[in-house]
Amino acid sequence: MNVIVLQGSPNANGSTALLAAEFAHGAREAGHAVDVVDVAALDIAPCTGCVACSYEGPCVLSDVFGGLRQKILAADMLVLATPLYYYGMTAQLKTVIDRFCSANSSITRKRMKSALLAVAWNSDDWTFDALEAHYDTLVRYLDLRDCGRVLGSGCGTPSMTARSGFPEKAYALGRSV
Numbered sequence: 001m002n003v004i005v006l007q008g009s010p011n012a013n014g015s016t017a018l019l020a021a022e023f024a025h026g027a028r029e030a031g032h033a034v035d036v037v038d039v040a041a042l043d044i045a046p047c048t049g050c051v052a053c054s055y056e057g058p059c060v061l062s063d064v065f066g067g068l069r070q071k072i073l074a075a076d077m078l079v080l081a082t083p084l085y086y087y088g089m090t091a092q093l094k095t096v097i098d099r100f101c102s103a104n105s106s107i108t109r110k111r112m113k114s115a116l117l118a119v120a121w122n123s124d125d126w127t128f129d130a131l132e133a134h135y136d137t138l139v140r141y142l143d144l145r146d147c148g149r150v151l152g153s154g155c156g157t158p159s160m161t162a163r164s165g166f167p168e169k170a171y172a173l174g175r176s177v
């Protein structure tokens with residue numbers, strides 16, 4: 001299986017990247033090809049909402065999303081990885097998801113597997129409620145097949161995350177897909 005991980009933190013060596021790397025490690029051990037893409041490092045413009053693509057077709061914006069779109073469409077599994085930013089995903093990751101617009105039907109038709117990896121400073125029992133609701137809605141709308149989620153509460157810094165049990169959980173999830 002081809003797996004693409006959209007790593008949405010601007011910290012290339014942060015807690016989200018740590019979970020993404022552990023997930024990728026487990027998934028590679030299970031025999032899958034995994035591409036972890038640091039989407040925050042890419043110069044991807046926000047969807048203009050022009051809908052010239054009619055929700056499926058060429059996008060009027062010519063930037064590196066074109067290449068990423070090819071990678072997503074070649075994948076069997078889509079993993080969203082993000083730190084919690086004001087109780088949602090990062091703007092960088094959301095920007096990429098908005099650009100799914102021009103491949104909406106193609107992505108939906110693929111019935112891709114999916115997973116969510118997230119970290120947050122807080123550890124209230126409601127910390128991830130809004131993010132999970134969004135993710136669950138994306139799964140429903142894009143006809144994804146959810147394979148699981150790792151919600152790293154109390155993961156405010158990379159050292160906190162490394163000391164938590166969440167990197168092992170991300171590895172185990174990768175190993176299981």
Ligand SMILES: Cc1cc2nc3c(=O)[nH]c(=O)nc-3n(C[C@H](O)[C@H](O)[C@H](O)COP(=O)(O)O)c2cc1C
Pocket residue numbers: 009010011013014015016017082083084085086087088119120121122123127155156157158
């Ligand atoms: C702009 C911003 C917004 C944040 N919002 C939240 C939040 O709503 N809830 C929370 O628990 N942590 C929040 N955090 C903390 C991060 O989720 C946390 O530090 C995370 O470990 C950062 O992951 P990274 O190392 O991958 O960047 C926020 C951090 C930033 C910079």
